[in-house]
Amino acid sequence: MPVSQKNSVAVLTHPSGASAEVHLFGATLTSWKVDGKERVFVSKQAVLDGSKAIRGGIPLIFPVFGKGKAPHVTASLPQHGFARISRWTLANSSEDAHTVTAQFALDHTTISIEHRELWPYDFSLVYTVKLAANTIETHLRVHNVGDKPFDFNTLLHTYFMIPDASKVRVIGLSGCDYTDKVLQKSSRQEGDVVIRGEVDSVYAGVKLSDIQIQFGEGEGGIQVHKNGLGDIVVWNPWIEKSAGMADFGDEEYHRMICVEAGQVAEFIALAPEGYWEGSQVLSLL
Numbered sequence: 528m529p530v531s532q533k534n535s536v537a538v539l540t541h542p543s544g545a546s547a548e549v550h551l552f553g554a555t556l557t558s559w560k561v562d563g564k565e566r567v568f569v570s571k572q573a574v575l576d577g578s579k580a581i582r583g584g585i586p587l588i589f590p591v592f593g594k595g596k597a598p599h600v601t602a603s604l605p606q607h608g609f610a611r612i613s614r615w616t617l618a619n620s621s622e623d624a625h626t627v628t629a630q631f632a633l634d635h636t637t638i639s640i641e642h643r644e645l646w647p648y649d650f651s652l653v654y655t656v657k658l659a660a661n662t663i664e665t666h667l668r669v670h671n672v673g674d675k676p677f678d679f680n681t682l683l684h685t686y687f688m689i690p691d692a693s694k695v696r697v698i699g700l701s702g703c704d705y706t707d708k709v710l711q712k713s714s715r716q717e718g719d720v721v722i723r724g725e726v727d728s729v730y731a732g733v734k735l736s737d738i739q740i741q742f743g744e745g746e747g748g749i750q751v752h753k754n755g756l757g758d759i760v761v762w763n764p765w766i767e768k769s770a771g772m773a774d775f776g777d778e779e780y781h782r783m784i785c786v787e788a789g790q791v792a793e794f795i796a797l798a799p800e801g802y803w804e805g806s807q808v809l810s811l812l
């Protein structure tokens with residue numbers, strides 16, 4: 528079977544040998560392997576029992592990025608919303624000549640009563656993970672199935688496994704304006720993004736669809752091709768922040784970078800019966 532479920536994890540297996548795993552808690556993609564090598568980073572200290580968001584892989588952020596601000600309705604939701612801490616279902620799976628696909632679902636009837644009370648809208652989310660030999664696509668569809676409009680942020684909070692954070696370059700953001708959440712100021716990116724300390728930057732309205740993560744001279748990398756997602760967040764917690772996170776090893780910041788495609792700078796408004804779709808395709812360089 529190209530898609531099987533073992534306990535709370537859906538496993539996608541491609542004839543090429545590539546594989547992916549999606550934890551039903553949060554529909555968090557926790558593994559993507561090509562040529563036997565892990566491409567996403569999950570902390571050795573990640574908590575996988577459903578008591579907190581999984582530290583790594585691709586947590587799915589919805590309906591708010593970060594902490595919502597009063598008087599917006601998302602102000603009382605947990606940081607990054609409820610999608611990453613809700614239990615999704617494996618709704619469908621299929622295969623064709625090139626891809627293996629699994630679809631995950633979450634809606635207002637399957638979130639917790641507490642979250643439902645805090646965010647009282649009727650919605651349906653379908654998250655599609657499509658695995659091919661050298662690529663993986665993650666696609667989110669948001670549907671307003673109620674009679675009230677709502678607005679939301681969303682983000683594919685992807686943690687990439689990298690050989691060395693001090694050598695990595697993120698290419699494609701030069702000239703973009705961003706909010707530096709570490710220094711709490713706005714800036715314009717000049718040249719490639721490099722990691723020399725804590726980085727937490729929100730690039731709004733990134734025009735290029737392709738962002739590249741180059742691991743280092745001649746060391747390969749990964750391309751993020753985004754569709755319908757305007758913003759990019761780049762995050763590395765570096766030393767102090769890592770030390771303060773119980774579910775992240777003190778030295779693990781060397782081996783990861785988050786390059787997150789989403790819609791976070793502005794809320795997206797969805798009228799009753801409205802749909803919204805966004806996706807990313809990750810491919811090896």
Ligand SMILES: O=P(O)(O)OC[C@H]1O[C@H](O)[C@H](O)[C@@H](O)[C@@H]1O
Nearest residue numbers: 580606607708727760761762785
């Ligand atoms: O610790 P978490 O709630 O998973 O958030 C992890 C990180 O997510 C994003 O990248 C934000 O921009 C950061 O400010 C935040 O620290």
